Amino acid sequence: MTYSTMRDFLSALETKGLLRRIEKPVDPTWEPAALAKWMYQALPAEKRFGMLFEKVLGSDIPIATAALGANTATYAAALGVEPEGINAAWARACLNPIAPKEVKNAPCQEVVISGKDVRLSYLPIPVWTPGKDKGPYITTITATRDLDTGKQNMGVYRTLVRDEKTVVSNLQPGRHGYANTLTWTGKGRPAPIAWVIAAPPAVHLAAVARLPYGAEEIAIAGALMGAPVPMVKCKTVDLCVPAEAEIIVEGEVHPGETDMEGPFGEFAGYMGPIDRRPVVRITAITQRKNPIYYGLTSQMPPSESTTIQSLTNAGILLKTLRHDLGEIAVSDAFIDLTYGGLLAHAIVAMKPAYPGHAKKVGRLVAAASSVKRVTVVDEDVDIRDSSHVDWAMNSRYNPARDTILVDDVYYRTKAGQVCIDPSVAHNTMGSKVICDATLKVDAGTFSLPPKAIMMKALDAWKQAGLPEFEIPKRARLRIDAS
Ligand SMILES: Cc1cc2nc3c(=O)[nH]c(=O)nc-3n(C[C@H](O)[C@H](O)[C@H](O)COP(=O)(O)O)c2cc1C
Numbered sequence: 001m002t003y004s005t006m007r008d009f010l011s012a013l014e015t016k017g018l019l020r021r022i023e024k025p026v027d028p029t030w031e032p033a034a035l036a037k038w039m040y041q042a043l044p045a046e047k048r049f050g051m052l053f054e055k056v057l058g059s060d061i062p063i064a065t066a067a068l069g070a071n072t073a074t075y076a077a078a079l080g081v082e083p084e085g086i087n088a089a090w091a092r093a094c095l096n097p098i099a100p101k102e103v104k105n106a107p108c109q110e111v112v113i114s115g116k117d118v119r120l121s122y123l124p125i126p127v128w129t130p131g132k133d134k135g136p137y138i139t140t141i142t143a144t145r146d147l148d149t150g151k152q153n154m155g156v157y158r159t160l161v162r163d164e165k166t167v168v169s170n171l172q173p174g175r176h177g178y179a180n181t182l183t184w185t186g187k188g189r190p191a192p193i194a195w196v197i198a199a200p201p202a203v204h205l206a207a208v209a210r211l212p213y214g215a216e217e218i219a220i221a222g223a224l225m226g227a228p229v230p231m232v233k234c235k236t237v238d239l240c241v242p243a244e245a246e247i248i249v250e251g252e253v254h255p256g257e258t259d260m261e262g263p264f265g266e267f268a269g270y271m272g273p274i275d276r277r278p279v280v281r282i283t284a285i286t287q288r289k290n291p292i293y294y295g296l297t298s299q300m301p302p303s304e305s306t307t308i309q310s311l312t313n314a315g316i317l318l319k320t321l322r323h324d325l326g327e328i329a330v331s332d333a334f335i336d337l338t339y340g341g342l343l344a345h346a347i348v349a350m351k352p353a354y355p356g357h358a359k360k361v362g363r364l365v366a367a368a369s370s371v372k373r374v375t376v377v378d379e380d381v382d383i384r385d386s387s388h389v390d391w392a393m394n395s396r397y398n399p400a401r402d403t404i405l406v407d408d409v410y411y412r413t414k415a416g417q418v419c420i421d422p423s424v425a426h427n428t429m430g431s432k433v434i435c436d437a438t439l440k441v442d443a444g445t446f447s448l449p450p451k452a453i454m455m456k457a458l459d460a461w462k463q464a465g466l467p468e469f470e471i472p473k474r475a476r477l478r479i480d481a482s
Pocket residue numbers: 139140153154155156157158170172174175176177207208209210211296297298304305306309
């Protein structure tokens with residue numbers, strides 16, 4: 001099942017043992033972020049959990065983080081599927097979007113604070129790289145609308161709290177939120193904008209999907225949830241927001257108003273430099289009576305940000321390959337969870353239909369996604385098991401013959417501007433690599449006993465009193481073919 005509220009999702013995670021409450025009072029200027037950093041830096045993925053900080057100094061509102069993207073298990077729970085069903089859920093949702101429905105009364109508007117009463121400091125907005133970030137940052141869904149088409153966009157753009165009534169948002173060229181605000185400010189009008197804090201989980205996951213401009217993330221979220229997402233009109237700006245969210249921050253981008261934004265700890269593992277970005281005047285904060293604050297943990301990978309973006313974008317990539325580009329020979333796609341899809345490593349499983357097919361698919365992946373490395377393997381490889389992928393690389397990939405370099409594909413900005421990829425020198429272009437690790441010759445059979453013997457040995461293992469195990473997919477694939 002999927003969850004129509006963040007609070008229901010958090011309770012369900014707790015029941016499954018995937019969420020921890022932290023009862024000790026925490027200081028939002030450093031503790032929630034630093035504790036989340038330890039979780040991601042120290043614990044293996046399967047031991048991570050969502051975090052709910054119940055007592056926050058200076059605020060009555062608890063903070064949740066890492067619940068959507070502690071690991072693949074919490075992400076799958078947010079979609080209401082098993083981990084193996086994540087990619088299929090995305091394909092279904094992209095192919096069958098469900099438009100949202102408008103409602104008049106919304107939990108997210110039980111309390112309305114507007115005009116001179118607006119005071120951002122009552123919200124427990126964390127500092128995410130304590131000691132390095134310029135200040136507290138809102139790290140949640142940003143909703144904007146195209147003035148001409150009326151279509152709404154949702155993305156996550158880090159947003160610096162400048163003072164009680166203004167923020168500076170990282171609305172940057174190339175992103176849909178920025179494009180939408182330009183449709184208003186370009187005509188001399190203030191652009192409506194809103195931050196949606198602790199929306200239904202699927203809405204958060206859809207917001208980080210790389211979709212074509214004009215495709216509405218909220219309709220994909222509806223499809224992921226299997227029902228239209230209830231939306232309500234904002235109180236002070238011309239936008240609709242998820243009615244079941246915990247908190248909404250409404251505002252306006254006024255033409256020409258900018259300020260310096262950053263530094264902020266970037267998802268790629270380095271501090272991002274400072275740049276000029278639009279200022280937003282906050283016009284209202286609306287909320288449930290006893291709201292929960294949600295902030296996505298980003299900065300040094302692996303993080304919640306990289307986990308949710310990689311899993312979401314792998315689903316979108318697979319759908320693009322199979323449905324939009326007709327590559328039905330491709331059966332699965334995975335993006336490593338460290339870089340959130342952008343500049344990451346995509347691994348694709350397929351059954352090549354002709355010589356060169358895997359290379360062709362590799363080129364399509366490089367062109368259709370923002371990853372930096374592409375590895376194509378056969379279907380008998382578990383693409384989520386790096387030791388299995390390494391084995392395929394070692395045994396089926398001949399570097400001189402099976403490598404394609406794609407040069408000049410992305411631009412590394414001038415010194416002092418936002419730098420995402422430190423491997424590329426300033427003012428030059430980045431490149432991509434495609435590795436075809438599919439088998440090109442008949443390699444004979446695997447060096448494992450036949451399946452019948454291996455299965456019989458499972459009984460012998462038990463009789464010998466050896467410790468129980470679950471058969472890993474890697475072993476199953478190999479034994480089935482032995
Ligand atoms: C915590 C977090 C912070 C993010 N911050 C930014 C950001 O500041 N700028 C940006 O362009 N993308 C950022 N992203 C990635 C975008 O949200 C993502 O690429 C999304 O698809 C953008 O939406 P759009 O394609 O509709 O513009 C962030 C993602 C997360 C999870």
